[in-house]
Structures are given as structure tokens and as C-alpha cells.
Amino acid sequence: MKLSDFDFDLPEELIATRPARPRSSAKLLHAEAGGLSDRRVSDLPEILRPGDLLVLNDTRVIPARLTGTRRRGEAEARIEVTLAAPKGDGLWQALVKPLRKWAEGEEVRFSPRLSAVLEGRDGDMALIRLSAEGDLDAALAEAGAMPLPPYIAARRPADAADLTDYQTIWAARAGAVAAPTASLHFDEALMAALDARGVERTHVTLHVGAGTFLPVKVDDVSEHRMHAEWGDVTAPAAAAIARAKAEGRRVIPVGTTALRLIEAAKGREWTGDTDIFIRPGYEFAVADGLMTNFHLPKSTLMMLVSALMGRERIMALYAHAIAGQYRFFSYGDSSLLIP
Known part of the structure; x- marks a missing residue:
């Protein structure tokens, strides 16, 4: 496939420079079973099923x-x-x-x-x-100072608000220089509602590196080489994933970082560097869906969501999001993608 296959026009005013407040009030584009609906992240307890397993990245962003x-x-x-x-x-x-x-x-x-x-x-x-x-x-x-992504840093400097805004509420293991941004939408009220719904969760660690912002420089995407990042799937996390798969429950990573890690580990206990590159044609071994923000044109993350949902479907979803004034990138709105 060509790099141009993952391009689209994004109005600059849709690039978010501040998060929604409260966090869970952000828009959520829910795409499942061929349909789509415009929701809020706070609606997740209504959308998810009891027994669904959310996989959360507990990396902590350092002021890098x-x-x-x-x-x-x-x-x-x-x-x-x-x-x-x-x-x-x-x-x-x-x-x-x-x-x-x-x-x-x-x-x-x-x-x-x-x-x-x-x-x-x-x-x-x-x-x-x-x-x-x-x-x-x-x-x-x-x-x-917090290492805001280039598309935010070009518009404003990092400030005191970013110290909490650019950190998940469950951040534990320091080492990331970019946030697992889909997780920034979760607040304590949402976590309590998910618990009441019977939605389960487990934590893995992927220290997101600065390479996540590097552009793809080759026209033939198969020639692109991913940056490596350190990850850890603990024995309890692997056991939770294995239990969910054995019982026919859905495993839904929150964010592309959590998805890449559990796919690299094939759901097993694992520690090390991963440079897994997920693009159309990839066969998913663990993830049954994905919660993720809206990504940059011609990025490896556009290729990842295209692998999950199909390129034409993703391009249609992004056209819907742009028409609906969804906010894009790290501080933007989110999507729940179930193929």
C-alpha cells in the first residue's frame, strides 16, 4: 500500500490544544457491526458489555x-x-x-x-x-516541562495545567515521553460507572517514545521501520487476558500503545522492546476492538486502525468525524472501534 492511501484533509481548527472538561465529556464515535453513533466517553458503561476487559497502559509521562x-x-x-x-x-x-x-x-x-x-x-x-x-x-x-506533541507545542507552550491534563489518572510507571492519549478521557466517575457495569480492566506498560511523532518517509509503507519502545505485560495481566479469551469475553485495549503491546506479546507474559508495525493485512491475535483518539494523516496509527476496521471504513469514519466537528489528536475526542 502507498502512503497516500492514508491521507486526508483535516481543517486546522479541529486540532485540539486543550482537553475536554470534565475528561469523560469528550465526544466518542462508536463504530460497531457496520453502524456508527455519536456518543460521549461518559456513555461507555452503556456501550460496553459486562465482562468486557479493558487493557490500560499505566506508563507515566515524565517532564521530558x-x-x-x-x-x-x-x-x-x-x-x-x-x-x-x-x-x-x-x-x-x-x-x-x-x-x-x-x-x-x-x-x-x-x-x-x-x-x-x-x-x-x-x-x-x-x-x-x-x-x-x-x-x-x-x-x-x-x-x-511536559513534552507536548509538536502539533500542540507549535500553537502554545506547555504550562502547569498540562502536568495533570497530559497524564492518565492511573499513571504509575515513569518512563514515557508521550501520553497514551485515549486513556486521558477517563476520570474517577467514569471508572466507578464501569465497575458498576461489570466491565473489567487490567494494566500493561508501554513507555511511549518520541518516535511516535516521527513521520513516515517512504511511499511504500511496507518499507517503513518502526521505532522500538519498552513494554511489560505482567503475569496477572496475561492471566486476565487469557481468562477473557477463554470465556469468550472481548479484550479491548484503550489506546494504540496498549494494543501494540498485547499483540506483540500475543497476550502472554512478556517484557522487552517492541517495534511491531500493524498495517492492513495484519491478523489480530488478541484485540477484539480498540478505543483510540483520531490520528494524523499518513501516520502509522492511521495504518493500524485501517488494519483493524478496513481502510475504506476508516476513511468514511474520519469523514464523518470531520463533518461532525470532532476534535483531533492527543487532546481531542475519541472513538470506540469494534470490527
């Missing part, structure tokens, strides 16, 4: 945008860093601007408590080692 100073004697340079992926023991793959002004072995200080040393390069990325006085998470929280 840092601005620091590199000093050489009297000379100073401003260095901007966006942490991209953890490599263990304080080592991070990072986007650095301007990388040419930072030599290996030099220190850049971001705050009195937080600094980094450049250790090398990894293609277009830098490899930096963070050092903190005291707790690293606390030092990052003091010095960093």
Missing part, C-alpha cells in the same frame, strides 16, 4: 523537555533537550538542539539539582547521562 546551559570558561550556550527513551542507569536517548554545541564529556546544567553529560550519539539522537542531587524524578519535575 529540559532547557540548560553549557559553559566553556566564560562562554555559554543554551541547550534544549527532549528525553526520548530510557536506556537504563540514568542513560537516555535524547533530541538535542543544537547538538553541535555540546561536546562529549561536557556537562549541561538544567537546574541546581539536575545536570547531564553527553556520552555519545545514536544516529540523529544523543546519548546523555542524567545526574541529580537527591531523587531524579523530583529533580525532573522541578526542571522539566
Whole structure:
């Protein structure tokens, strides 16, 4: 298939720069059994069946945008860093601007408590080692800003509201530099209503990397190579998925990150890096549906939802969403897709 097969025209005013308030008041396009309906996320307890298993990504977004100073004697340079992926023991793959002004072995200080040393390069990325006085998470929280997606950051800077808006209510395991955005629609009232309905849930972890925003640069999509991200499907999560499948209950991941991970793991207990690329022709082994926001034209996520629902069906759903003034991308509205 060609990249142009996943293109569409999106009016710029439909790109959301702030989330709906309350979270669960966002619109929800429900597509199932050939039909579609315009709902709200708060309607999920009416739409889902008792026994449906929601798979939630419990990654925590770190304040990964840092601005620091590199000093050489009297000379100073401003260095901007966006942490991209953890490599263990304080080592991070990072986007650095301007990388040419930072030599290996030099220190850049971001705050009195937080600094980094450049250790090398990894293609277009830098490899930096963070050092903190005291707790690293606390030092990052003091010095960093939330890494808003480029299409939001181009319209406004991150602010204090994003510290909570760009984080799920169940975020637990720090390491993501982008949010699992379909999960941002859930609030405590919705969770209580889903519990009362008998909808089950389990948690997995996929640390979403900055590569999620990289464009596809090849015309033949089969030639695209996905970025790798670290994921973990625990034994309890795998058992919950296996139980649901054995009992004929639906497994519905919330977000493409949770879907990619359980498909990479085939529903089993699993830990490691995944670069799974789901596009039309892929046969799903675990997921029976997907809750997801509306994605960028010509993106790998458009290919993923096309694999789930069929390309023509997805393009028709997106045309309906645009006509209905649905809000797009990370802070936008959502959809529930059941093939």
C-alpha cells in the first residue's frame, strides 16, 4: 500500500490544544457491526458489555523537555533537550538542539539539582547521562516541562495545567515521553460507572517514545521501520487476558500503545522492546476492538486502525468525524472501534 492511501484533509481548527472538561465529556464515535453513533466517553458503561476487559497502559509521562546551559570558561550556550527513551542507569536517548554545541564529556546544567553529560550519539539522537542531587524524578519535575506533541507545542507552550491534563489518572510507571492519549478521557466517575457495569480492566506498560511523532518517509509503507519502545505485560495481566479469551469475553485495549503491546506479546507474559508495525493485512491475535483518539494523516496509527476496521471504513469514519466537528489528536475526542 502507498502512503497516500492514508491521507486526508483535516481543517486546522479541529486540532485540539486543550482537553475536554470534565475528561469523560469528550465526544466518542462508536463504530460497531457496520453502524456508527455519536456518543460521549461518559456513555461507555452503556456501550460496553459486562465482562468486557479493558487493557490500560499505566506508563507515566515524565517532564521530558529540559532547557540548560553549557559553559566553556566564560562562554555559554543554551541547550534544549527532549528525553526520548530510557536506556537504563540514568542513560537516555535524547533530541538535542543544537547538538553541535555540546561536546562529549561536557556537562549541561538544567537546574541546581539536575545536570547531564553527553556520552555519545545514536544516529540523529544523543546519548546523555542524567545526574541529580537527591531523587531524579523530583529533580525532573522541578526542571522539566511536559513534552507536548509538536502539533500542540507549535500553537502554545506547555504550562502547569498540562502536568495533570497530559497524564492518565492511573499513571504509575515513569518512563514515557508521550501520553497514551485515549486513556486521558477517563476520570474517577467514569471508572466507578464501569465497575458498576461489570466491565473489567487490567494494566500493561508501554513507555511511549518520541518516535511516535516521527513521520513516515517512504511511499511504500511496507518499507517503513518502526521505532522500538519498552513494554511489560505482567503475569496477572496475561492471566486476565487469557481468562477473557477463554470465556469468550472481548479484550479491548484503550489506546494504540496498549494494543501494540498485547499483540506483540500475543497476550502472554512478556517484557522487552517492541517495534511491531500493524498495517492492513495484519491478523489480530488478541484485540477484539480498540478505543483510540483520531490520528494524523499518513501516520502509522492511521495504518493500524485501517488494519483493524478496513481502510475504506476508516476513511468514511474520519469523514464523518470531520463533518461532525470532532476534535483531533492527543487532546481531542475519541472513538470506540469494534470490527
